[in-house]
Amino acid sequence: MRIAQLTQDKTGATVLGVLSAVTLIIPLFNLLFPVDSFLHFSAYTVSLLGKYLTFALLALSLDLVWGYAGILALGQGAFFALGGYAMGMYLMRQIGALGVYGNPLLPDFMVFLNWQELPWYWHGFDHFGFALLMVLLVPGTLAFVFGWLAFRSRVTGVYLSIITQALTYALLLAFFRNEMGFGGNNGLTDFKTLLGFNIQSEGTRSVLFLLSGLSLIGAYLLSQWIVSSKLGRVVTAIRDQEARVRFLGYRVEMFKLWIFVYAAMLSGIAGALYVPQVGIINPSEFSPLNSLEIVIWVAVGGRGTLYGAIIGAVLVNYAKTVLTGLLPEIWLFSLGAIFVIVTLWLPKGVVGLWQSRLQERAA
Numbered sequence: 001m002r003i004a005q006l007t008q009d010k011t012g013a014t015v016l017g018v019l020s021a022v023t024l025i026i027p028l029f030n031l032l033f034p035v036d037s038f039l040h041f042s043a044y045t046v047s048l049l050g051k052y053l054t055f056a057l058l059a060l061s062l063d064l065v066w067g068y069a070g071i072l073a074l075g076q077g078a079f080f081a082l083g084g085y086a087m088g089m090y091l092m093r094q095i096g097a098l099g100v101y102g103n104p105l106l107p108d109f110m111v112f113l114n115w116q117e118l119p120w121y122w123h124g125f126d127h128f129g130f131a132l133l134m135v136l137l138v139p140g141t142l143a144f145v146f147g148w149l150a151f152r153s154r155v156t157g158v159y160l161s162i163i164t165q166a167l168t169y170a171l172l173l174a175f176f177r178n179e180m181g182f183g184g185n186n187g188l189t190d191f192k193t194l195l196g197f198n199i200q201s202e203g204t205r206s207v208l209f210l211l212s213g214l215s216l217i218g219a220y221l222l223s224q225w226i227v228s229s230k231l232g233r234v235v236t237a238i239r240d241q242e243a244r245v246r247f248l249g250y251r252v253e254m255f256k257l258w259i260f261v262y263a264a265m266l267s268g269i270a271g272a273l274y275v276p277q278v279g280i281i282n283p284s285e286f287s288p289l290n291s292l293e294i295v296i297w298v299a300v301g302g303r304g305t306l307y308g309a310i311i312g313a314v315l316v317n318y319a320k321t322v323l324t325g326l327l328p329e330i331w332l333f334s335l336g337a338i339f340v341i342v343t344l345w346l347p348k349g350v351v352g353l354w355q356s357r358l359q360e361r362a363a
Contacts, residue, residue, distance in 0.1 A: 011307065011354065011355065011358075012306070012307045015307040015311065016221075019216065019217055019220075019310070020213075020217060022049075022213065023053075023209075023214060023216075026209060027046070027209050027210050029041050030042075030043070030046050030205075030206050031202065031206055043202045046202070046205050046206055046209050047205050047277045049209065050205070050209040050273075050277045051274060051277055051278060052313065052314050052318070053209070053212040053213055053216050053273075055270070055297070055313045055314075056309070057216045057219055057266060057269065057273070058080050058267055058270040058313070059298050059309040059310065059312060060219055060306055060310060061079075061263040061264070061266035061267045061270070062076045062297075062309065063303055063304070063305070063306055064223055064226075064227070064259055064306075065259060066298060066303055067298065067303035067305070067308075067309070068232065068239060069235050069238065069239055069260070070238065071160065072158075072160070072295070073260075073263075073291075074161045074162075074164045074168075074288065074292060074295065075164035075165055075167045075291050076164075076267055076291050076294050077286065077288075078286055078291070079139035079142070079143060079263075079264040079265075079267035080267045080268070080270055080271040080274070080290075081168075081175075081281070082171075083135045083138070083139055083267060084274055084281040084285060085175075085182060085281055086131055086135045086138055086268070086272060087131060087135060087271070087272035087273075087275045088188035088191075088281040089125040089131065089182075089188065090125045091191040091276060092188050092191070093107075093122070093125050093126040094126070094192060094193050095107065095192050099190070105118055106118060107183075109183045119181045121181070131272075132272075135268045135272040136265050136269070139264040139265055139268035139271075140264055140265045140268070143261045143263075143264030143265075144257065144261050146164075146167060147257040147261065148253075152253050154253075156242075164291075168286050168287075168288055171286045172283050172284075172286035172287060175187075175283040176283045182283075183282070184283075185282065185283065186282060187284075188280070189281075190279075194276055199279070205277065208276055212277070215270075215273060216310070219269070220306060220307070223266075224306055226259075226262075231255070231258070234250060234255055235255050238256065271285075293316075294313075296312075296316060296338065296342075297309065297316050297317075298312055298349075299339065299343070300312040300315060300342050300346075300349055301315070301350055301351055302348050302351030302352045303349065308350070308351035311350060315350070316338070319334070319338075
């Protein structure tokens with residue numbers, strides 16, 4: 001047991017060290033070295049890797065819920081998308097008169113649909129601080145309401161998984177409607193500036209990459225502290241023996257609700273960092289398939305480790321980038337094959353395989 005703990009600590013420290021180095025080196029190389037230098041990272045590469053970091057943060061949030069609390073949530077992508085829409089609304093308000101129709105108040109899609117005034121829920125998003133607050137509050141509030149109703153009713157297992165998937169599908173259908181005021185099928189796009197800086201410039205992209213890396217590192221350290229604390233040990237005990245923990249007098253639903261809301265807020269932050277780097281947010285982000293893909297990231301890396309979720313998200317998305325460029329028609333089949341292989345032969349993921357090898361060598 002002691003060897004296993006030392007191995008996990010060493011692996012986690014290594015992942016954190018690599019992540020810290022990447023977070024600092026890539027923006028510096030992008031800004032300091034000229035375009036014709038082999039040390040230069042292009043703006044496309046910086047944005048692509050930044051997207052991987054936001055996905056890693058999203059996977060980490062699911063690992064908290066699934067790996068430590070034992071709640072297989074198939075709707076984590078909904079909180080990610082809500083955080084993305086909150087940031088997208090701020091970016092749309094920053095376009096102002098620079099839009100196609102030159103309306104200083106209404107976004108272009110509202111002008112096109114003959115909206116006469118800005119909906120009440122868009123007010124305040126012209127302030128960056130308010131947008132950041134909504135990035136946390138909107139996913140957190142939805143998670144609180146949903147979790148309060150579900151956990152108090154003691155909905156568990158596959159039933160809870162189906163309900164979470166139904167939640168994200170309902171949001172998908174709602175955001176597709178033009179009447180909702182979120183751009184309908186096209187979503188929110190054509191962003192111009194972020195805090196007055198050109199969102200397409202290399203400097204802005206490098207800063208966004210740096211913020212993504214720092215957010216991931218901060219979330220990892222905070223989450224590691226939480227799971228190592230008494231709160232984390234109780235949550236893990238609920239995962240393993242919920243009835244026994246309830247018998248000991250703990251309010252199980254409160255512990256589940258707390259970790260569920262915290263993970264939803266992390267997902268919202270990931271979505272807010274994702275949107276300015278890819279330049280668009282639309283209802284497809286609510287797709288249940290996206291939430292299923294997040295589960296695969298965590299399973300491939302190794303759930304219940306935090307850093308395994310980070311590794312799995314980066315590995316699977318890198319494979320997706322390569323395969324969709326070379327053989328796009330086989331990507332979904334490859335993703336399904338990866339999940340089957342991990343389920344049958346690597347139940348602890350890539351990290352579990354690596355740890356078992358290190359334990360054998362240490363023994």
